Amino acid sequence: MTAERPPILDVRDLRVHFPVREGFLGRPNGWVKAVDGISFAIRRGETLGLVGESGCGKTTAGRAILRLIKPTGGTVTFDGADLAALGRGKLRETRRKMQIVFQDPYGSLNPRMRVRDIVEEGLIVHRLGAAAVRRATVLEALASVGLAATALDRYPHEFSGGQRQRIAIARALALSPTFLVCDEPVSALDVSIQAQILNLLTEMREKHGLTYLFIAHDLAVVEHVSDRVAVMYLGRIVEEAPAGELYRRPLHPYTRALLSTVPAIGGPPRERNHLSGEAGSPLDPPSGCRFHPRCPIVRDICRTVEPRELNLDGHRVSCHAVEEESAR
Secondary structure: OOOOOOEEEEEEEEEEEEEEEOOOOOOEEEEEEEEEEEEEEEEOOOEEEEEOOOOOOHHHHHHHHOOOOOOOEEEEEEOOEEHHHOOHHHHHHHHOOEEEEOOOOOOOOOOOOOHHHHHHHHHHHOOOOOHHHHHHHHHHHHHHOOOOHHHOOOOHHHOOHHHHHHHHHHHHHOOOOOEEEEEOOOOOOOHHHHHHHHHHHHHHHHHHOOEEEEEEOOHHHHHOOOOEEEEEEOOEEEEEEEHHHHHHOOOOHHHHHHHOOOOOOOOOOOOOOOOOOOOOOOOOOOOOOOOHHHOOOOOHHHHOOOOOEEEEOOEEEEOHHHHHHHHO
């Protein structure tokens, strides 16, 4: 990807904290820091992979960017506009350009609606075109994802998981978006179907000039669809780099541990890095570096001082050990 292209999405210090209450109307006695100060930008036409273990906050981040969840703090700038500063009408108009493909193709489609109604719903909400125009748009969207017009009057339960995800993609594409959040779009599918959906998403990106935030926990999947990859741990991004650079030279010990589980095809086997214990709680994250209780190269400073972010020629990482090494 070329560095000259301006970012279509610019996220700065995004935070999403959920209150923990005693009783239904009780005052908060704590906060779950699901997303706790992440920053990144995505250039137009680019795919950023956001990866991490379950519970790291990546799905919450994606939904907060689309304002499906209200952020606690930080800014999200889309196509030059601060989403928090937009009025209701302008935000509604902007949301048409920002769509999402959810993880579960079974739960994300209304079982009582026919496919024609599912794909057309967004067009009706945004008052786009007369009935005949909407029908043509629905047919075009279905055809673009490989579904025939015979699907129009069928219900979601009549389709396989892969076909349902194609319907979900068609629903998003019907509104002619420029930015798509793909939230674990293949994790609920059989392995044999995953490649088909990934190829479809890649084809749609090239055909329509789309920009993706691709959320996943499987680094093998992310490697083949992303231009850059950001690694998230317990509410924060610990490393971000161009995909090839990150897979070839991971710097953060958490990234190295994740990559060690990815099979190496056509090359030497990767060194295994087993992590001990479980990720900490976002309700009470560890002091200092949040990864230090599980880190195989932990220093004393890691337990008390939060590492600052280093930018090593476009390779961002937050790690005391890497900072020590780079200072030599």
